[in-house]
Amino acid sequence: MADILDRSGDHVTMVHLFDLIDHSNRMLSEEECRERFVNRTALQRAMDVRNQLNRFLKRRFGGVSRYHNEWLGSKRREIVGSHGFDSEERSEAIRKCVCAGFFMNVAKLNNDGRYYTLRGKFAVSVSPSSVLHRYGDGSDYILFGETYDGKGGGVDVRPCSSMNGLWLRQLAPHYWM
Numbered sequence: 795m796a797d798i799l800d801r802s803g804d805h806v807t808m809v810h811l812f813d814l815i816d817h818s819n820r821m822l823s824e825e826e827c828r829e830r831f832v833n834r835t836a837l838q839r840a841m842d843v844r845n846q847l848n849r850f851l852k853r854r855f856g857g858v859s860r861y862h863n864e865w866l867g868s869k870r871r872e873i874v875g876s877h878g879f880d881s882e883e884r885s886e887a888i889r890k891c892v893c894a895g896f897f898m899n900v901a902k903l904n905n906d907g908r909y910y911t912l913r914g915k916f917a918v919s920v921s922p923s924s925v926l927h928r929y930g931d932g933s934d935y936i937l938f939g940e941t942y943d944g945k946g947g948g949v950d951v952r953p954c955s956s957m958n959g960l961w962l963r964q965l966a967p968h969y970w971m
Contacts, residue, residue, distance in 0.1 A: 803955025
């Protein structure tokens with residue numbers, strides 16, 4: 795787990811997982827998935843979707859585009875990998891990209907120690923399956939992909955990552971001004 799874990803949250807950790815697969819040029823074994831607490835079936839589905847996207851790009855842009863394979867394969871590391879970025883800059887860049895798409899799915903830490911969504915002020919909890927739940931650094935703001943009914947009767951969020959509240963005005967000024 796330590797080879798892919800990023801304390802900023804689930805989104806960057808998932809990117810590290812894809813990097814690991816890209817560098818090894820093979821799917822992780824059952825044992826490797828178990829060691830990293832990864833559902834192998836879900837990972838295989840994600841890889842299938844990724845391959846489907848790659849085929850679509852080839853059909854849509856033809857074989858002449860030199861970029862379609864580079865973004866979804868082993869060459870991606872050379873283009874957007876740690877090349878040119880330190881790990882903290884890369885983590886921030888990934889989280890900013892996620893924030894640009896999920897700017898409505900943000901929660902802020904309140905004085906009572908719970909997170910509340912910015913729109914609607916609903917109490918949410920970080921999912922026990924999230925990296926943030928066990929290993930994450932405390933953050934005033936989190937962004938998340940989905941909500942679901944938690945085991946304790948509350949609303950849990952996953953996947954989630956820490957973020958800077960200033961990013962909202964920078965990345966989605968049309969919504970947060």
